[in-house]
Amino acid sequence: MASDWTLRQEICDAGRRVHQRGLVGGTDGNISARAGGGLILISPSGCCLGMMEPGDLVVIDSTGRVLSGRGRPSSEHWMHATAYAQRPDVAAIVHAHPPLTVAFTVAGLSMSPCALPEIIMAFGQVPVTAYATPSTDEGAGVIRDLVRQFDVLVLDRHGSLTVGKNVMDAMYKLEKLEHAALVMLTAHQLGGVQDLPPEEVAKLAQLRSRLGIGRAEDVPPACLPPACGGTCAPSKSS
Numbered sequence: 001m002a003s004d005w006t007l008r009q010e011i012c013d014a015g016r017r018v019h020q021r022g023l024v025g026g027t028d029g030n031i032s033a034r035a036g037g038g039l040i041l042i043s044p045s046g047c048c049l050g051m052m053e054p055g056d057l058v059v060i061d062s063t064g065r066v067l068s069g070r071g072r073p074s075s076e077h078w079m080h081a082t083a084y085a086q087r088p089d090v091a092a093i094v095h096a097h098p099p100l101t102v103a104f105t106v107a108g109l110s111m112s113p114c115a116l117p118e119i120i121m122a123f124g125q126v127p128v129t130a131y132a133t134p135s136t137d138e139g140a141g142v143i144r145d146l147v148r149q150f151d152v153l154v155l156d157r158h159g160s161l162t163v164g165k166n167v168m169d170a171m172y173k174l175e176k177l178e179h180a181a182l183v184m185l186t187a188h189q190l191g192g193v194q195d196l197p198p199e200e201v202a203k204l205a206q207l208r209s210r211l212g213i214g215r216a217e218d219v220p221p222a223c224l225p226p227a228c229g230g231t232c233a234p235s236k237s238s
Contacts, residue, residue: 007033007041008054010167014094015043017171019050023096023178029159030074033092033167034084035059042080044071075135082140083147083163092167094174097159100181105156111184114195114223119180120204123152124218126177131156149218152177198225 011031018024018031029049032042043049044058058069062081066073074080080093104111105128113125127146132138132155143161146153152173153161160177164170187193196204201223209216 004035004041005054007035007167008057011041011043011057011092012052012054014167014171015049015052018094018096018174019048021175021178023098023174024049025097029094029096030076030080031092031094031167031170032074032077032080034090038062039067040077040080040084042073042077044069045074046071076139078137079139079143079161082144083161086144086148087163089165090163092164092170094162094164094167094170095155095159096162096174098174098178098181100185101154101160101178102157104181104184105154109188111181112193112195113220114198114201115187115193116180116183117196117200117204118176120196120201120219120223121208121213122173122176123150124205124208124214125150125220126152126154126180128154128156132158134158151214195223198223 011033014031027046027048030043032040035041040060041057044056047056058073059067060073060077064077076095083093127150129142132142143153151163160174162170162173164173202225205216205219208214
């Protein structure tokens with residue numbers, strides 16, 4: 001695990017990148033990382049991610065109790081603590097408000113899970129959670145089951161939650177998600193989204209498994225050929 005100071009710098013670097021790329025506005029969003037000993041290092045409440053300094057970060061335990069740092073932890077700390085409890089393999093979390101991703105949920109539109117090879121390969125699919133009132137512990141409830149299986153979640157009308165093996169890994173997943181939203185929005189504007197043929201999706205599902213990226217069964221069965229039963233390998237002729 002990185003030193004405390006290095007970890008703090010990584011969180012601040014990611015915060016500046018999130019803010020500069022317009023993935024949050026004002027004091028929105030929060031970033032955290034495991035600090036060792038079951039503790040969590042998290043951005044403070046009411047702080048602009050783009051202006052954080054290493055000393056601004058707050059150390060909390062899994063109940064949200066502040067152990068060190070100035071101010072209060074992010075009001076979304078329940079969501080972070082829940083994700084860490086469900087995923088021992090996760091070392092960092094970014095919660096942002098990527099505008100195009102959020103816009104799809106406000107419009108009641110789906111970013112088709114069967115259209116973009118990069119999303120199928122990287123994530124399998126990107127589920128949308130039920131709505132939860134922001135800044136309450138309701139957020140923990142809507143992500144609890146989904147985060148066990150998926151690294152990227154869209155929070156209905158609220159934003160995204162991306163988890164990773166380190167801070168930048170979680171950050172890159174956020175960028176990939178919002179880039180996919182831009183592609184999908186542009187496709188809608190150009191006349192509509194055309195999904196990949198099921199046989200091609202099956203190839204991608206098996207490829208993500210072979211390369212150790214993720215499980216083939218995370219790809220939605222609806223995107224695969226009917227005979228697959230959800231996880232079939234492509235035929236040699238395909």
